[in-house]
Amino acid sequence: MSASDTDPMLPRVAYFSMEMALEPGMGTYSGGLGVLAGDVMRSAADLALPMVGVTLLSRQGYFRQRIEGGRQVEDDATWDPSRHATRLPAKVPVSIRGREVWVGGWQYRVRSGCASSPEVPVLLLDTDLPENQPEDRRLTAFLYGGDEAYRLCQEIVLGIGGVRLLAALGLQVRKYHLNEGHAALLTLELLRERLAANPSREQAIAAVQAQCVFTTHTPVPAGHDQFDYPLARTCIGPLVRELDLPTLAGQERLNLTHLALALSGWVNGVAQRHAEVSRAMFPGYTVHAITNGVHPWTWASDAHRRLFDQHVPHWCHEPEELLHADRIPGGELLAAHRAAKHALIGLLQRAGGQALDPQRFTIGFARRMTDYKRPSLLFSDIARLRRIAQRHPIQIALAGKAHPRDELGKRHIARLHEWARELGDGIPVVFVPDYDVDSARLLVSGVDLWLNTPQRPLEASGTSGMKAALNGVPSLSILDGWWLEGCEEGLTGWAIGADGPHDDALDAASLYDKLERVVLPLYYEDPTGWLKVLQGAITKNGAFFNSHRMVRRYMLDAYSH
Known part of the structure; x- marks a missing residue:
């Protein structure tokens, strides 16, 4: 046709x-x-x-x-x-x-x-x-x-x-x-x-x-x-x-x-x-x-586009061919991610005025700032977050707009900036203002982990994690929406909590447990195991959760x- x-x-x-x-x-x-x-x-x-x-x-x-004084x-x-x-x-x-x-x-x-x-x-x-x-x-x-x-x-x-x-x-x-x-x-x-x-x-x-x-x-x-x-x-x-x-x-x-x-x-x-x-x-x-x-070509980073063109011909029209992305040499896949992360670090430096460490594990959270998305869940136990980061360093990239009439969403943005100041250099936190498709593409491809924390069952689908997966970035996410279909524990990413009604305390504990005991040790101590997760995100999720299908x-x- x-x-x-x-x-x-x-x-x-x-x-x-x-x-x-x-x-x-x-x-x-x-x-x-x-x-x-x-x-x-x-x-x-x-x-x-x-x-x-x-x-x-x-x-x-x-x-x-625009952000003024954290607001x-x-x-x-x-x-x-x-x-x-x-x-x-x-x-x-x-x-x-x-x-x-x-x-x-x-x-x-x-x-x-x-x-x-x-x-x-x-x-x-x-x-x-x-x-x-x-x-x-x-x-x-x-x-x-x-x-x-x-x-x-x-x-x-x-x-x-x-x-x-x-x-x-x-x-x-x-x-x-x-x-x-x-x-x-x-x-x-x-x-x-x-x-x-x-x-x-x-x-x-x-x-x-x-x-x-x-x-x-x-x-x-x-x-x-x-x-x-x-x-x-x-x-x-x-x-x-x-x-x-x-x-x-x-x-x-x-x-x-x-x-x-x-x-x-x-x-x-x-x-x-x-x-x-x-x-x-x-x-x-x-x-x-x-x-x-999600649209494959739009959301793949420049480095991943070149990589897929070389090793997975026709991926752009037939993204299901990304099933074969595991044939890409691991070193080349890691190099593509380093290039995407370098581009993101540049964005974060422009937004926050500070130079971040490209070797440090980077968590991304970016979406509409509204209460049911629970943007505060990652920061609900600052003391524990600090203890986790003392053993395995982390930095955090944030972005998102609140509707002009959503005062609670605006308070979430202000609170995130307060936590960023409180954490200081121990856990660098950068908020990227005026979140749009350009900054989203850099974020989903350049972070090491994509975080999603909505209240169940209020996430109809969610697509940001799909964009991340296309670039080999695994998700740590609540079991809701598309993640119920896309989560293969330890292969495409990890689940927060269980499939049931949301519970802030239980979900926060699960989030910290997964970071401390599973995700960060894998990243810092088992590079071969981490590479398999990157490959799984592409071959399992990127190959399926695309707008062509x-x-x-x-x-x-x-x-x-």
């Missing part, structure tokens, strides 16, 4: 996501959901699959993070779309709050990272048009900004505006893929169209279900977008009544996850355990499991359903 965007008649899968990490400098994402969406588009380009992405322009981005400060993240994308010739009207709001867009072309494959287009929806009133022009300005009304209006633009813009451009769509519930309102536009052609509600709903695929990412009910119906009637208008929305999206409130479930013929979670959790949350729905993956599963299972 060809993904050439010069043929508008080619039937495509339209992949809708509120955020999408496309390129450094484009503020179209905030975290893991957007990075995953970008990896989907990059794999589609590598595999020459007929897809088109749809997301919001987010001209003023998320925010740039997060949010700075403007405005970017210029004309430097990255091409303005589209079409624009479409959408009714929002009783007004006609025009939605235009820009086209960004996703290129293959490892071959001259056809490009995959991504439409960046934009309401900053002269036809619109000032407050409507700002609807695509801030990613996850504003209040509930702003969020709902953004989701009208994404869902309804996105479907209409695809049609205006003449793009033929055979499947609509909703990446999380933010895009669920696209089903209303499809249902409206079907009812106009066929007044049978049952048949119209069946037709919409046949076209829609829904991926849910959130394992807790509070994380799903919900809106009061008075607000929905104000923002969406007559469609709420005309389509009898409460029968599809919940009687009490407009629940976008329920709407997506009701009008999608295929639903999946993002890991085996997450699918189980989702089936329990949404009884009566079949929830399949397609475990997430994920997208192929979508094509074969979800899109052909």
